[in-house]
Amino acid sequence: MRMPLLAILALMTTGGRGEAQISVAAAWSTGTTRVRVIAHRNLDRDVAKVRQLMAAFESGINPPGLPRGLLDGVRVTISLAEEFDDIVEGSAHPASALIILPITSITKWQQRQVMRVVRHEVAHLAMARVVEITSVPYWFREGYAEWAAVGLSCEAELQIRLDRLARPHDPPTLARPAERVQSRLSYAYFAAFFSHLDRVGGAVKDGSLLRAVGGRGVERGVAAVFQKSIETLEAEWQSDLALRFRDIPDGFSCQ
Numbered sequence: 001m002r003m004p005l006l007a008i009l010a011l012m013t014t015g016g017r018g019e020a021q022i023s024v025a026a027a028w029s030t031g032t033t034r035v036r037v038i039a040h041r042n043l044d045r046d047v048a049k050v051r052q053l054m055a056a057f058e059s060g061i062n063p064p065g066l067p068r069g070l071l072d073g074v075r076v077t078i079s080l081a082e083e084f085d086d087i088v089e090g091s092a093h094p095a096s097a098l099i100i101l102p103i104t105s106i107t108k109w110q111q112r113q114v115m116r117v118v119r120h121e122v123a124h125l126a127m128a129r130v131v132e133i134t135s136v137p138y139w140f141r142e143g144y145a146e147w148a149a150v151g152l153s154c155e156a157e158l159q160i161r162l163d164r165l166a167r168p169h170d171p172p173t174l175a176r177p178a179e180r181v182q183s184r185l186s187y188a189y190f191a192a193f194f195s196h197l198d199r200v201g202g203a204v205k206d207g208s209l210l211r212a213v214g215g216r217g218v219e220r221g222v223a224a225v226f227q228k229s230i231e232t233l234e235a236e237w238q239s240d241l242a243l244r245f246r247d248i249p250d251g252f253s254c255q
C-alpha cells in the first residue's frame with residue numbers, strides 16, 4: 001500500500017508523536033521492503049525537510065551494488081532522533097532494521113545530502129543481510145555503503161583532489177583513520193576505491209562483489225572476483241589516483 005504524501009505528513013505532524021508508513025518498493029527496487037518513519041516530537045517546524053525526506057523515497061533512487069531483493073520482507077524503521085553526535089550523520093542498526101537520523105541536522109541538509117545519508121544507512125542494512133558485519137574491515141563497510149549511496153560524488157572528488165595536491169607523496173591507504181574528524185575524507189577515499197574497482201573490474205555495480213564477499217569473506221571474495229589481492233588492488237588504486245586526481249582541472253565545479 002502506498003500512502004499519499006499529504007496523508008503521511010498529516011500523520012507525522014499531528015500530536016507530539018507521529019508515525020507513518022510508506023512503501024519504498026519503487027525507490028530501492030527491493031520488492032517488498034517497507035519503511036516506517038518515526039519522529040518523537042512534533043515536526044511542525046520541520047515539515048519542509050520531512051517532505052524532502054519522503055520525496056527521496058518516492059523518486060526512484062536505486063543504490064547500485066546491492067543485489068536485488070536483499071531487503072525483501074524487511075520492515076525498516078527510520079527514527080528521527082533529537083540528540084545526535086556532531087560528526088555522525090546517521091546510524092544503522094541491522095538487528096532491528098533501524099536507521100537513526102538526526103532531526104536537528106536534517107533540517108539544515110540539502111535534499112541530496114538527505115538522500116546520500118539514507119542510502120548509505122540502507123546499504124549498511126543490506127550488507128548485514130549478506131555478511132557478518134563485525135568481520136568486515138572498516139574500509140569495506142564504510143566505503144561500500146558510501147559508494148552505494150552516491151558513487152564518487154563531486155564533493156568527494158574535490159576533497160580527494162585537494163588532498164592529493166596538498167600531500168602528493170603521502171598516498172591514501174585503506175587503513176582506518178586514527179582520528180574521527182578524518183572520517184569524511186576517508187569515506188571519500190574508500191568510496192573512490194570502490195569506484196576504481198568498478199571502473200577496472202566492473203563487478204561492483206551489479207552486486208557480484210557483495211555476493212562473493214558474502215560467501216567467502218572480504219579477502220577471498222575480492223580475490224575471487226578480481227583475481228588479485230587487496231594489497232595489489234590498493235597499490236593500483238594509489239597509482240591511478242596519483243595520475244587522475246593530481247590537480248584540479250580548470251573550470252572544475254560541483255554545481
Ligand SMILES: [Zn+2]
Pocket residue numbers: 120124141142145
Ligand atoms: Zn556508515
